[in-house]
Amino acid sequence: xxxxxxxxxxxxxxxxxxxxxxxxxxxxxxxxxxxxxxxxxxxxxxxxxxxxxxxxxxxxxxxxxxxxxxxxxxxxxxxxxxxxxxxxxxxxxxxxxxxxxxxxxxxxxxxxxxxxxxxxxxxxxxxxxxxxxxxxxxxxxxxxxxxxxxxxxxxxxxxxxxxxxxxxxxxxxxxxxxxxxxxxxxxxxxxxxxxxxxxxxxxxxxxxxxxxxxxxxxxxxxxxxxxxxxxxxxxxxxxxxxxxxxxxxxxxxxxxxxxxxxxxxxxxxxxxxxxxxxxxxxxxxxxxxxxxxxxxxxxxxxxxxxxxxxxxxxxxxxxxxxxxxxxxxxxxxxxx
Numbered sequence: 066x067x068x069x070x071x072x073x074x075x076x077x078x079x080x081x082x083x084x085x086x087x088x089x090x091x092x093x094x095x096x097x098x099x100x101x102x103x104x105x106x107x108x109x110x111x112x113x114x115x116x117x118x119x120x121x122x123x124x125x126x127x128x129x130x131x132x133x134x135x136x137x138x139x140x141x142x143x144x145x146x147x148x149x150x151x152x153x154x155x156x157x158x159x160x161x162x163x164x165x166x167x168x169x170x171x172x173x174x175x176x177x178x179x180x181x182x183x184x185x186x187x188x189x190x191x192x193x194x195x196x197x198x199x200x201x202x203x204x205x206x207x208x209x210x211x212x213x214x215x216x217x218x219x220x221x222x223x224x225x226x227x228x229x230x231x232x233x234x235x236x237x238x239x240x241x242x243x244x245x246x247x248x249x250x251x252x253x254x255x256x257x258x259x260x261x262x263x264x265x266x267x268x269x270x271x272x273x274x275x276x277x278x279x280x281x282x283x284x285x286x287x288x289x290x291x292x293x294x295x296x297x298x299x300x301x302x303x304x305x306x307x308x309x310x311x312x313x314x315x316x317x318x319x320x321x322x323x324x325x326x327x328x329x330x331x332x333x334x335x336x337x338x339x340x341x342x343x344x345x346x347x348x349x350x351x352x353x354x355x356x357x358x359x360x361x362x363x364x365x366x367x368x369x370x371x372x373x374x375x376x377x378x379x380x381x382x383x384x385x386x387x388x389x390x391x392x393x394x395x396x397x398x399x400x401x
Contacts, residue, residue: 107145111135112188113180115143126157126254127186131193141177142193149185157254162189164256167229172222174242174251194251196244203238203307209341212307213371215241216300218248220371223300224364226250227293232257234291236299237279238306257291277319277326278312279303282355285323294357297367301352301360304371308345309337313353327355344374 107117107130115132118140122129127146133139146158162179169175175192182188199215207215219241226233233240235255242249255274275284281298283291305313313331316322331353335346348370354360361367 112143112145112182113178113190115141115190117143127188132190140193142191143188144191145182145188146186150181150187151185158187158189160256160258161253164226164231164253164258165191167231167258168222168226170222170225172218172247172249173226174249174253194242194244194249196242198239199241199243199248199303199307200238202243203310206310207307209308209338209345210375212304213345213375214246215243215248216304216307217368217372219250219300219303220364220368222248222250223293223296224368226256227296227364230258232291232293233296233299234274234284235276235279236296236303237276238303241303275299277316277322278314280323280326281357282327283357285326292357293363294360297352297360297364298354298357300367301349305331305334305349305353308341308349309334311337330355342374345371348374 107128108120110117112132114135116135117130117132119131120128121131121142127144130143130145132141132143134141144158144161150156150159159179162176165174165176174194176189177192178190180188180190202215219236223233223236231253233250233253233256235252236250240250240252242251257274275281279299279302281291281295284295302313314322314325314329316325331350333346334349335341335343348367351370352360352367361370
């Protein structure tokens with residue numbers, strides 16, 4: 066990498082020494098504006114077969130970039146971890162790649178490759194989703210049918226994962242992407258491969274796996290072998306939140322929230338959403354049963370129950386999916 070800051074065009078990848086518009090990408094009066102990059106930035110540089118175009122987001126674990134294949138120009142997303150492959154945090158991306166590559170379903174993000182940089186930081190190459198997270202979609206009030214349509218998509222993906230022996234363990238609105246009205250599950254970093262006898266119910270660092278607001282009781286206690294019904298519990302919590310605009314359980318701390326998952330029965334969603342059919346509310350309550358044996362047996366059973374609970378023919382859901390796509394486009398423009 067260069068030792069000083071330079072300027073980079075996100076359109077063509079050209080690196081310049083001065084600020085301004087890219088001389089090669091004239092797109093209107095100002096052209097394409099160059100971005101300032103430091104010696105530590107990867108913009109404009111190549112990782113393996115891919116040239117980094119723009120930064121999409123990041124955090125303590127690593128950074129996600131928009132990238133293009135150097136030969137074909139295929140646009141992808143690259144998740145680059147902050148630590149070398151030996152680091153405990155970096156093992157998440159290895160788990161994610163193994164889990165996602167086993168599923169191959171349109172409602173689960175597609176992973177193309179797992180590699181590492183010259184300084185041994187792992188990265189995965191995956192499908193670039195154009196849309197917004199379910200968290201952003203939920204900022205607007207969803208109809209019951211729209212919410213069920215999106216959750217039905219997620220259940221299709223979850224069912225495919227479970228059939229391949231993969232339990233996600235961290236389903237939540239932030240890990241569900243909505244693209245053109247279709248919900249796609251992302252971030253399998255906490256996934257568990259049931260076929261792996263060494264896969265624990267806790268993370269590599271010994272912490273309980275999951276997000277407290279959506280964790281099944283058996284995840285919290287870590288005393289029972291997890292299966293796909295833990296994911297159904299999480300989706301019951303997500304659908305509850307989609308319809309009521311609140312979490313089923315609250316607490317001033319993660320510990321209090323987890324305690325509520327273990328001991329408290331949530332109010333029916335109809336208490337906050339009177340237009341929600343009782344059958345939908347009952348299906349959510351069944352998904353959120355404390356005992357896994359009292360929940361739906363599998364994702365398809367839950368999906369069928371939700372779709373039938375509204376009393377609508379299946380073709381109506383196709384129309385609602387189109388409406389949901391229009392909603393997502395509107396939210397994306399508002400957030401952009």
